[in-house]
Amino acid sequence: MSVILKNIGGDKTLWAIVALLALFSFLPVYSTSSNLANLYGRNTFTLLLKHGVHLVLGFGIIYGVHKIQYHRFKGLSMILLPVVIVLLGITLMQGTTIGGANASRWIRVPVVGFSFQTSTLASVVLMVYVARYLAKIKDKVITFKESAIELWTPVVLVLLLIFPANFSTAALIFSMVLVLVFLGGYPLKYIGVIIGSGMIFVLFFFITAKAFPDAFPNRVDTWISRIENFSNGEDTKDDYQIERAKTAIASGRLFGLGPGKSVQKNFLPQSSSDFIYAIIVEEWGLVVGVTILLFYLLLLFRLIVILNKSDTFFGKLLVVGVGLPIVFQALINMAVAVELFPVTGQTLPLISSGGTSIWMTCLAIGIILSVSSSQKKGKEKTSKTDNPLDVLRQAV
Numbered sequence: 001m002s003v004i005l006k007n008i009g010g011d012k013t014l015w016a017i018v019a020l021l022a023l024f025s026f027l028p029v030y031s032t033s034s035n036l037a038n039l040y041g042r043n044t045f046t047l048l049l050k051h052g053v054h055l056v057l058g059f060g061i062i063y064g065v066h067k068i069q070y071h072r073f074k075g076l077s078m079i080l081l082p083v084v085i086v087l088l089g090i091t092l093m094q095g096t097t098i099g100g101a102n103a104s105r106w107i108r109v110p111v112v113g114f115s116f117q118t119s120t121l122a123s124v125v126l127m128v129y130v131a132r133y134l135a136k137i138k139d140k141v142i143t144f145k146e147s148a149i150e151l152w153t154p155v156v157l158v159l160l161l162i163f164p165a166n167f168s169t170a171a172l173i174f175s176m177v178l179v180l181v182f183l184g185g186y187p188l189k190y191i192g193v194i195i196g197s198g199m200i201f202v203l204f205f206f207i208t209a210k211a212f213p214d215a216f217p218n219r220v221d222t223w224i225s226r227i228e229n230f231s232n233g234e235d236t237k238d239d240y241q242i243e244r245a246k247t248a249i250a251s252g253r254l255f256g257l258g259p260g261k262s263v264q265k266n267f268l269p270q271s272s273s274d275f276i277y278a279i280i281v282e283e284w285g286l287v288v289g290v291t292i293l294l295f296y297l298l299l300l301f302r303l304i305v306i307l308n309k310s311d312t313f314f315g316k317l318l319v320v321g322v323g324l325p326i327v328f329q330a331l332i333n334m335a336v337a338v339e340l341f342p343v344t345g346q347t348l349p350l351i352s353s354g355g356t357s358i359w360m361t362c363l364a365i366g367i368i369l370s371v372s373s374s375q376k377k378g379k380e381k382t383s384k385t386d387n388p389l390d391v392l393r394q395a396v
Contacts, residue, residue: 010066010369014302017295018062018350018365022055024292025351028280031260032272032353047353054355058362065366066373070315073367074135077128081154084122088161091118119162119169120360123176126158127321128367130177134184135314144190151181152194163205168344172332174198176325184317244268245278245337249289256285273352274345278337292351296330303327306372315371322364 008015026048033047091107106115133151155177163170182191248264251257262282265271271279281289300323307319326349333348335341347357 008063008066009373011302011306011372014299014306014365014369014372017299017302018362021292021295021350022059025055025353026051027259028276028283028351029272029353031262031283032265032276032279034260035265035271051353054353054358057355058358061359061362062366062369065363066369068370070318070367070370070374071312073128073318073370074132074314077125077132080125081129084118084125085154085157085161087118088122088158092161092165115356117356119166119173120356121363122158122162123169123173123325124322124360124364124367126155126173127176127180127325128318129154130180131184131314131317131321134181134186134317135312138185138313142187144187144193147186147190166345168332168346172325172328172346176321176328179324180317180321183320241269241275241343242336242339245275246339248275248278248282249286249338252282252285252289254285254287256281256283256288259283270345273347273354273357274333274343275337276348276352277334280351281337293334296327296349300324300327303368306368306375309375310371311375315374319368319371322367326361326364 029051030044030048033044033051036042036047087107094107106117108115130151133147137147155174159170159174162173178191178195182188244264244267248262248268251263257263260283262271262279264282265279268275268278277289277292280292303319303323306323307316310316310319329346330349332341332344332346333352336343336346347354349361350358
């Protein structure tokens with residue numbers, strides 16, 4: 001154990017939170033895998049092993065990324081942003097089908113053969129890019145025209161490519177970008193312009209989609225109907241998932257039905273991912289459900305501690321940009337289960353099954369720990385050799 005602790009850097013409490021959430025995830029994932037095994041004729045142990053492999057690879061990502069000096073992510077974000085824009089375009093044009101359902105937010109990687117959700121990678125890369133730009137213009141007087149090309153053009157492009165197939169992710173990214181630019185000191189009047197423009201665009205898109213439904217992918221119909229069902233407050237057949245989730249939570253009461261004894265996992269679609277929180281409460285009770293919530297709030301607290309200790313403006317923005325979406329995503333996932341939010345398709349970070357979600361969350365955690373690691377080394381030491389990423393960072 002001492003050898004392991006000696007080789008990992010950064011905030012040890014954050015490491016512990018991530019490890020405990022990951023370890024706990026095996027219990028609900030194994031329980032819900034029985035439903036998937038029955039549906040698709042698979043073995044429950046195989047599904048659990050797959051989840052374990054995803055987590056092991058995820059922790060490998062955390063370890064590898066947290067060893068990188070965080071200022072190098074500035075250059076990396078500039079290199080990766082055009083790549084993710086291309087990937088998002090390909091995904092939108094040729095999204096694959098998963099489990100018989102349209103999943104135009106996924107792309108199948110050739111040769112390897114696994115599906116990858118490009119919007120999650122785009123989210124992390126975009127947040128790092130925005131943090132880089134805000135650190136660059138710190139204490140400078142800028143005009144909206146000056147920031148339009150370098151800041152808002154990439155943001156808008158990424159959002160437009162995600163929006164039709166995955167409204168919830170696009171909305172989450174847009175919200176987090178607004179929080180980041182606000183904290184980064186971007187002029188409030190320009191933020192107001194962006195918010196107003198965004199609202200007008202969404203309204204126009206919504207009206208157009210309702211008027212010409214055949215002109216848009218069926219994912220657009222899905223998220224529009226989810227918003228309408230949530231806003232009208234009436235119980236319809238389209239509220240099946242929410243009703244099952246609320247039944248699961250109500251059945252769990254204080255201490256739950258017991259591990260593996262969930263009834264609603266057999267009826268609730270996406271019980272191992274989008275609605276796994278409802279199954280947790282059903283099997284383990286409200287006590288464990290609240291404990292999970294507290295763990296994410298503790299994670300938020302550690303983010304605040306790390307950003308306060310960071311000695312650079314970029315480091316602070318980086319922690320907010322990649323860390324806050326994890327907590328917000330968790331809160332949204334829980335809110336959906338109790339019908340405080342429309343169905344979004346957002347997973348519960350580090351607990352839900354799914355390789356892409358786990359890996360991108362681990363990538364973000366690794367970046368945060370990279371910032372935290374630099375604090376323990378005192379003053380950052382500059383490398384004697386010119387690193388290409390450092391050269392690119394300084395050039396821009």
